[in-house]
Amino acid sequence: MGTRDLLSDQQITDGLLTLPEWRREGASLLRTVQAKDFPAAIRVVDAVAVQAEAMDHHPDIDIRWRTLHFTLSTHSAGGITALDLRLAALIDTAAAAEA
Numbered sequence: 001m002g003t004r005d006l007l008s009d010q011q012i013t014d015g016l017l018t019l020p021e022w023r024r025e026g027a028s029l030l031r032t033v034q035a036k037d038f039p040a041a042i043r044v045v046d047a048v049a050v051q052a053e054a055m056d057h058h059p060d061i062d063i064r065w066r067t068l069h070f071t072l073s074t075h076s077a078g079g080i081t082a083l084d085l086r087l088a089a090l091i092d093t094a095a096a097a098e099a
């Protein structure tokens with residue numbers, strides 16, 4: 001199975017077991033990150049941007065002062081794929097570096 005194939009409900013549930021900060025909402029994975037201040041939040045966004053570009057898979061990011069809302073979905077597939085789980089883990093690493 002390719003990384004851009006839609007995952008089943010069970011595969012998503014299983015994948016989220018190792019991503020406790022994330023929740024599923026329909027066709028997307030959501031996480032909020034609270035950084036210590038605005039520059040720290042922007043550093044998280046910058047680190048995520050580098051990773052996202054490298055994997056050619058991009059999150060939707062809502063920036064509100066030091067709070068970031070990430071929404072992950074594979075637009076071409078219309079839902080959640082292995083790429084979204086992979087990106088979620090990378091976002092966790094970037095967020096942990098600024099926690």
Ligand SMILES: C[C@H](O)[C@H](O)[C@H]1CNC2=NC(N)=NC(=O)C2=N1
Binds near residue numbers: 056073077
């Ligand atoms: C051409 C390029 O590979 C595609 O447009 C990529 C870019 N980044 C993407 N990001 C996300 N989240 N979903 C996509 O379907 C997607 N497609």
